[in-house]
Structures are given as C-alpha cells and as structure tokens.
Amino acid sequence: MPPLYDAHNHAHDDWLAPHRERLDADLRAAGLRRAVVNGTCEADWPAVAELAARFPWVYPSYGLHPWDAGNRAEGWFDRLKERLAAAPHAAVGEIGLDRWILDRARPDDPRLAGLRRAPLEEQGEVFIKQLSLAAAENRPATVHCLQAFGALEGLLRHVNTPARGFLLHAYGGPLELLGKFADYGAYFSFNGAFLEPRHAAKREVFKRVPADRLLVETDAPAMPLPADRAAFTLPPAPDGSPVNHPANLAAAYAALAELRGVPLATLAAQVEENFLRLFGP
Numbered sequence: 001m002p003p004l005y006d007a008h009n010h011a012h013d014d015w016l017a018p019h020r021e022r023l024d025a026d027l028r029a030a031g032l033r034r035a036v037v038n039g040t041c042e043a044d045w046p047a048v049a050e051l052a053a054r055f056p057w058v059y060p061s062y063g064l065h066p067w068d069a070g071n072r073a074e075g076w077f078d079r080l081k082e083r084l085a086a087a088p089h090a091a092v093g094e095i096g097l098d099r100w101i102l103d104r105a106r107p108d109d110p111r112l113a114g115l116r117r118a119p120l121e122e123q124g125e126v127f128i129k130q131l132s133l134a135a136a137e138n139r140p141a142t143v144h145c146l147q148a149f150g151a152l153e154g155l156l157r158h159v160n161t162p163a164r165g166f167l168l169h170a171y172g173g174p175l176e177l178l179g180k181f182a183d184y185g186a187y188f189s190f191n192g193a194f195l196e197p198r199h200a201a202k203r204e205v206f207k208r209v210p211a212d213r214l215l216v217e218t219d220a221p222a223m224p225l226p227a228d229r230a231a232f233t234l235p236p237a238p239d240g241s242p243v244n245h246p247a248n249l250a251a252a253y254a255a256l257a258e259l260r261g262v263p264l265a266t267l268a269a270q271v272e273e274n275f276l277r278l279f280g281p
C-alpha cells in the first residue's frame with residue numbers, strides 16, 4: 001500500500017476505545033502515516049491529547065463542533081486557546097455550521113440527546129471565533145458544513161481564513177460553489193460513505209475537485225462505508241449504531257482513484273503532497 005493520510009476522523013471516540021490496540025495494528029498495516037483526530041467539545045479534548053501522546057500517527061485538532069455550540073460553558077474559548085498554545089502544531093477543528101440538526105434531524109436521534117441545538121446565527125458566531133483564531137495563528141482548520149453552504153459562503157466572504165488553507169470535510173455542497181470555496185483556500189476530503197448509491201451527486205463533484213485540493217478521510221467511527229466496500233468491520237456501538245473502522249480509509253482511496261480515472265499510486269502521491277501542504281509534516 002502507498003502511504004495513506006486520513007484528513008478527518010475521531011479516533012479518540014469511546015466507540016473505538018475497546019479496539020485501540022487492534023486499530024493501531026490495522027492502521028499501520030494499511031499504510032497510515034497521519035490522521036487528523038478532531039475533538040468536537042471541551043469534554044473530549046483531553047482524549048485527543050492522550051491519543052496524540054500515545055500514537056505517532058495522530059495529528060491532534062481541537063474545536064467546538066456546531067452540534068456542541070449550544071452547550072458551551074463559560075470560558076470555553078479561553079480554554080481552547082490554552083489548549084492550542086500547549087500544542088503548537090495542533091489544528092483547529094471540528095468547527096462549522098449545521099442546518100440539518102435544526103431542520104431535518106429526528107427528535108429521537110440518540111446522538112442528539114441532551115444537546116441544546118444552537119440556531120444558525122449562534123453557530124456562526126462560534127464558528128467565526130474559532131476560524132479567526134486559526135487564521136491569526138495560521139493553523140489548519142477543519143470545517144463541518146451540513147445543508148448550510150450558502151450561509152458558509154456568506155461568512156467566508158467576510159472573514160480571514162488561514163493563509164495555509166482549510167478543510168471542508170466530507171464536502172457535500174453544490175458543484176457551483178466548488179470554485180468559490182477553492183478561492184477562499186478550501187481543500188475537500190472524500191469520504192468512503194459517498195460510495196452509497198444515494199450519494200451520486202457528491203461523487204460527481206469529487207470528479208471535479210482540483211487535484212491539488214483533494215484529500216481523503218473516514219470520519220471514523222462515523223460515516224460507515226457500504227457493507228460491500230468495507231474491508232474492516234467492528235462490532236456495533238452500545239446503542240446499536242454501526243461503527244466505521246478507520247482502516248477503511250484504504251477503500252476510500254481506491255474508490256476515489258477509480259472515480260477520477262487515475263492510478264492509485266498517482267492519487268496517493270497527490271494526496272500526500274496536499275496533506276503535507278495543508279497540515280504540515
């Protein structure tokens with residue numbers, strides 16, 4: 001296997017904890033070099049730091065996700081700054097905007113239990129604060145955007161973004177905004193879950209992402225691949241949710257190479273160059 005880079009996951013997640021040693025072995029065998037491991041709320045930042053201290057492939061990233069924006073505690077931003085100051089090479093993320101959680105999420109979705117869902121405007125304030133911090137320190141930032149691409153474009157037009165660029169993870173926005181986001185400095189990561197038949201439009205977009213802005217990700221333990229494409233499986237989470245094994249990254253690389261009609265080695269070399277340009281060595 002060529003060297004692989006996972007631009008976005010949550011390897012510190014509790015769902016993966018029982019499988020830690022096996023995951024590390026599987027990832028090394030699959031050729032993983034680096035994975036950006038994203039904290040999403042204050043409570044999980046220590047687990048990201050712990051994982052980074054334990055496994056050399058972990059690239060830590062700290063942020064407040066839009067799902068958690070409504071539950072932020074007084075002083076959260078100062079504590080984020082402190083955490084970043086202690087980790088000079090860490091990234092900012094996962095941050096962003098999410099209209100799905102406001103408009104389309106089912107009220108009984110177990111992932112949303114106990115969450116206060118911040119309205120879009122409030123999510124925007126929390127997002128801009130963190131993106132501006134990343135820009136000021138020129139750290140890479142990872143952006144989550146669900147069903148709010150127009151709003152995201154509107155915000156990016158007026159704020160500084162990190163000079164080195166930022167990641168729009170699992171990009172599911174329209175083809176028409178691809179060029180605009182690229183002009184603002186965006187990279188776009190392809191997720192193996194896009195191999196589901198219903199994601200045909202997203203696959204079309206990824207045929208057209210400029211080669212020098214292309215990355216690959218798993219979002220593990222979230223976003224499982226279709227069962228026939230997942231080479232690695234894990235038992236379901238305690239609540240019955242499927243758990244994506246991060247070594248399925250290899251399958252996402254292979255699928256993206258096929259989609260773009262390039263040899264796997266060519267794609268892997270391009271993604272390596274892009275990852276190192278955005279996130280650094």
Ligand SMILES: [Zn+2]
Pocket residue numbers: 008009010038094144219
């Ligand atoms: Zn994520």
